[in-house]
Amino acid sequence: MIYRIFIFLLLFLFIPFEAFSQRSLTGKVTDSLNNPLAGANLIAEPRDSLKQLKFAITGDDGKFSLQLENIYYTVTASFMGFEPNSFEIKPSANMSKDIVLNPKAEGLEEVLIEMPVVVKEDTIVYNVDKLVTGEERKLKDILKKLPGVEVDRDGTIRVRGKEVTVMLVENKKFFGGGSKLAAENIPADAIDQIEVLDNYNEVAFLKNVSDSKEMAMNVKLKEDKKNFAFGDVEAGKGNKDFYRAHGNLFYYSPKTNLNVIGNLNNIREQVLTYEQYFNFKGGLNSVFNQGSTDLNSSNIDFTQFLESQDVVESRRQFGALNISQEVNNKLDISAYGLFSKTNEKTFVEAINRYNSFSEISENSSAIDNVIGIGNIQAVYLPNLTDQWYFKSLFKRTDNKYKKRINSVVDSLNNTFLTNEDVRGSFFNQSIEWHRKSSKEHTFSAAVNYTFEKRLPEILWETSDPILQGLVPIVEQPVYLINQKKRVKNNQFNAFFKHYWVLNKNHHIYTTLGNTYLNNKFQTHEYQNLDDGSFNDFSNDNFGNDLDFTLNDLFLGLHYKFQLGIFSFDQGSYLHQYSWKVSQADLVTKNKILILPSLRAEAKLSQTKDFEFEYQLKSSFSDAPQFASRYYLRTYNSVAQGNENIENGLSHNFKFRFNKFSTYRGFQYYAVANYTQQVQGVVNSVNYEGINQSIIPILLQDPETRWSIYGRLSKKISEIDFRGGTRYNASRYKQIVNSNLVENTNTNFSYNISGKALFDNFPIIELGFRQIFGSYKLSGRKSKFITNEPFLNVDYDFWKGFIFSFDYTAYRYKNKDLNLSNNYEIANTSLYYNKGNSAWSFEVEAQNLFDVEFKSRNSFSSYIISDNRTYILPRIIMFTIGYKL
Template identity: 50%
Template sequence: MRFKVSFILVFYFCLFESVSCQNILLSGSVKDSLHNPLSYANVIAKPVNVAERIKFSITGDEGNYKLELVKNEAYIISVSYMGFKTVSFEFNASKNYKKDIVLKSEPNQLKEVVIEIPVLVKEDTITYNTSKFITGEERKLKQVLKKLPGVEVDKNGSVTVQGKKVTKMLVEGKKFFGGGSKLAVNNIPANAIDKIQVLDNYNEVAFLKNVSDSDEMAMNILLKEDKKQFVFGDVEAGKGNEEFYRLQSNLFYYSPKTNVNFIGSLNNTNEKTFTFKDYISFQGGISSVLKGDGALYKASAGNFSTFINTQDLVSSTAKFGALNISKVVNSKLDISGYAIFSHAKNETLNESVNQYTTITEEKENKSTAKNILGIGKFNIEYAPTTNEQWYFKTQFKKSDNLQNNAIISTIENDQRFVFVKNNAEATYVNQNIEWHKKLTNKHTFSFASDITLDKNNPTTIWETNQLILQGLIPVEISDNYNIHQQKEIENVSINTIFKHYWVLNNFNHIYTTIGNKYNNESYFTDESQQLENSSVNNFSAAGFGNDLNFKLNDLFVGVHYKFKLGIAEFKQGAFLHNYNWKLREQTRLNKRKTVLLPDFSTTVKFSNSKQIKFNYQLKTAFSNASKLANRFYLQSYNAVYKGDENLENELYHTAKLNYRRFSLYRGLMLYGGVDFTKKIKGIQNAVQFEGVNQYVTTLMVSNPEERWDFKLNINKKIKQIKYGVKTNVLTSKYLQQINNSFVTNKSNSVGYTISAKTLFDKFPIVEFGFEQRLGNYTSSNITSKFITNQPYLTIDYDFLKGVGLSFDYKRYSYENKNFGQKNTYQLANLDLLYKKEDSAWSFKINAQNLFNEKFKQQNSFSSYIISDSKTYILPRIVMFSIGYNL
């Protein structure tokens, strides 16, 4: 097998090199008449043969450029830069050639010279003319983005530009379904796109851009003129082997004042139209104005993520629908809203080997789940003047989850069977109001208020014919055991903040903040045993059952000073917090504390494509009510938990250092970063084991934890091949009290990926690489080592006329050195699409899990468990689909 893989890699490398030899290189520099280099000048090669594609280059920081041209082709070379006369000349690409170009200024330019510029860079905005990069076979925005220089799209739909993640997705300046990228890249039709803008340091409120510290990046999709008032989209239906099917619809209506988008999906192939990451982007709530004050409060997030987690399944049926509407009422008023509905029925099967302190458990978990989720949001944007902006946002979420688990736990040939039924309902309501006002050029103000109700009521039933949690719960002996738990969690939060931005001059700013955060959380638990004679054995007499109310008020004020020295920008300041919290359960507590949280940041911008950033913060965090509850409650079939009402706030240092370098001229993208977290005092779990049964409590510990995260990502283009190296090193150590003794747990994880990807115009886009991850975990002086190797290959190829092929392959080699386990499996997927030019119909054959693998294998590490698990997956699916484009 190794010989075959090596042979394929050598074959492709030789093939790439032979194709590369068909190109020649035109290079040089672009300068002004004073010999100053002109960065971001456009150098365009337009072939005389119209069948060939336009080539382009953008000069780097030193004014250098290079063009890779087809050998023996004739080109018209045009060099342009804003405020300078355009230079054009003919060039016959017979051999490598170097030519330096001098542009003369044209300050009194009377007529506009029209040049088709593929990429235009202006301050914080990059504009791509997509027609210069595509071939016409692209179907969705995702395929278009993959062909743009400096743009990357991963398999989850996340988009990065020059190594920086896109955080907002816009269409004609309006958020597309809440601004998340996944729905946009997978659904916006490629033939509707005219240009793509990338907006760095993006801020929804234009006049806050130069005073607020936004690190967001937005991507704005500009539509073709004939798509700005048009209904377009596509519908697809597919039938596969056995009973597999897929129905998908993406319908869009755009006009200058009204936009309507609908996305719908029905499938039983585990295709996630809406994932947990998408849910986070739709979550809304806390405004960006309310963030960044150094205060964290871990309130209940509502039991929504359960319904949309991406996971491997053995059976799946999913229904999804989303409707987004925006309306420009007049020049001052915009209204918008969306509604999302998701309904899924899933089955999972997981087998794991769990290493505890002294014992090993083999565990099988079969689950069935029925998940329903609905989200609705309504927004009003009102701008009475260009210097004033109002936002009114209302959001509602409702979910219902019913899940059954059948668990088989085996320890030293002793089997335990437990059936778990969980029914959870969650409700979330949020109202947000924002006001922003630029009073003068020196003084700008922002105010925001946010009110949230988050309610969650899960009910859990454990059924078994064997005694569980012996000695930890007061059960009565019976042939069958039926344990009930009821929880009621309700959190109300009210957050307000007021900010003043004072611009002393272009190099000195002072920011003042005052605000208040109030949280009122109720936490109720009740556990009992339902006996066979219909009577109830309530556990309250044994210390179970919580009825807790936790109120936390945080009044804070902050002052920050930002100044600029040359290419460096500095910001330092602090927040002063006055915390006041009340706790009511068996006893009443009322405490107050004042905490000073300093922070510091600096950005050194060597050029538009090269910068280094450093950020330091002292942070604090309060626990939610579940960790303060001082009576017992059940966490699972083998764990009992008890909180501590005397817990106070955690305190920890965070520091981040990152460096970003991008050069289109050199074909280089480099990102490196280090994150460090050090807890001065923190909350850690203390565990006492009785077999696999666990009694868990919480402790406040000094210097309990330290974490490092190192990242390095390098991409380098050499000729028409892009080479990549990506590394990630995670290390952590923290104190843990296990069986009344403190131990130090350690986790070391090292991963790297090396890859190569072809970028030829008339050749398949082929990427192959190798991933390896090494895990070394130590818990209670027990060390486990894992190794995962993953060679992979992807191919995207448009050939003949209208035929597109997409193939991805991974070979996993997994080894658990502790248990001597080795496993190898392969995963592959194939898409073959045919769409005749100018035809609305398309035909596709899709095959997933080509090798019909049964499961995936992985490892994980938690506070006191090292786990090796197998997750079973859907079988091979081969599907034929027919699509229609409107």
């Protein structure tokens, strides 16, 4: 039945219907000398106020295309510095008309025309009222309708293929600049304009002397939302005791901004993921990131607390407060706080293919995460040439984790219980100073201190043999293995940068910096015995007390110049490394490296550009990789470090191309990345059944990775066609049971879709995704294919009703394991809000077909897995909302 629906909709999207009777108005906008005007705006305003406004922007050649109905329109062409030109038209067929704009004459009264989209250098301004229909509820609903803007399922926002990294509201950072909280919570009816700022830097006078990779989005509010509190609250009740409650409050004035967000639910509604909380690290302006060495921090103590997208039980509590206050014209203070408590349970059935055997497992887990984050920032501007930034960030986590694993290998059944408790603290303090002393000379300096402490305590329990031959176990009916770890990190950074502007096209940048890192790593493992005593493993080469210190002194010199449309930034950093590993023996090493870099950009036109980047990067492992004695990693693995490993070294290439044309109604961009490790740390793994012993080893040419990602969109009449493709591949070496093997991992996916955007008709998107995967692990291969047709429908009708429906069918098959699985996921809702009423009502259904589990394929350094992950049952929820 569902495929018949797909065929019908496919015909609807790809066969033109006369009922919609769209006509094209094309032409060219020029000045009085017949020079094309690129980026001119055209607005077609219908005489019937119930009809939708149409707009277009001219391409580099001045051409435009408007899709119109057979009704009367007033068409206005406008361009900055020129008098607007308006005319009336009722297109009965496809028409062509060229438009000439005359320069503004001095002394004439200026006529203001609000353009839907204004593009100027690296800034795009969207006037929201000209681009939306009024049924949008949150910021994310508006963003999905803006040309060139994409919003992923995880809340990531991209504009013309580049990710938005800083979110601002009224020019102030929204909860530290993250985009997800803003997209999910800011009411759509409060938004007036959206600005996109490429090459963004919060220090304005650094913008022209630094190559920032940041892209900011600034939300500007309507005047009636300023000096006035606004927001909304929602409360919902569902079947089987499901519930949700959500509220937010906003207040913006010239000197004071306040944001409050709260959420409570048991339907797996994520405000922020644990990984996103983990990424709140504070820190310095992005100009100080260049030249720093990558310090690879082991997050194994926290990876198990990352929430799954698919759970069998979920309870979440979230609260957030953000406030900023302009004390006077020199001092601005802002702060935010986040609190989250999450309880979730998962259940996964898996077939795991190791290097020499297969395992069937059942995994059930329960996590209890409590996270608190506090941040305060002060910006001090004593004069027009100096800016000071003081930033503090504190995080506190208390995480509990329980897991039960039932493992079957060659008919041998084992059950393992894991109980883990991890308490952690994080603190970051930074001070920045920036000065523009003259037109030619600008200076920046900063100091940054970070402290982190983790206290994991783990108990493994089983009645089956555990870690045989790896751990000195005393035989008992029930084995209770304990581990206590102490991890403490201190890092101090200092930077000084000088920007020398020789002239408009030639700059010289100098950087002097130092990074000091101290890691302490302690472990203690023992077995609880039935008589109340302990079997301490310390006498069998277990237990670590390690102090790792690294100092990186570096000097950088870069020369940036511009030739026409091309700009180049080339140079290198000279690093002097010295590190010390202190445990039973003392190991001291020193090394000098030169790390070159090159960045080239070309602005081919206002709508077309490309970027190329190369870096030779150095990286260091953290303390556990240097530990000389054994420590437990998991219920079936023991690790030992290698105090003689050194830094990793890799070549990194990136290429990005972007083209955007509103005249032809298309956009495409492509991004390619290539990384080749010259030397790096890999794990040498020895297997005894499912048990593993792991030792890191430094290898030459250990890994090569490459990826290509591209996206194309084209609007034909009132249908928006989109397509995308992604290719990821890697080749890496591994030592397994003393044999050097080479593994490969290849993934290719593509998607195509068409979205109908006719006036007074449902918005229907129909698409198809296909994923191919191929893994090779120690000579054993595994291939899978996933087909995913999908359908999205949005329909607003009867002046207040909004119907939404999304559907995805999954068709999964693993050829090598002869596994296949088919399931369908659908969600739907009906929302009602009458006119200007503050009240709203919604009925929604999640997992409409009551699917029990999903199937997925995963790949790691040791295992190829086929997983069956169980999910929440069908949820039917009734929600009442009220706008404040």
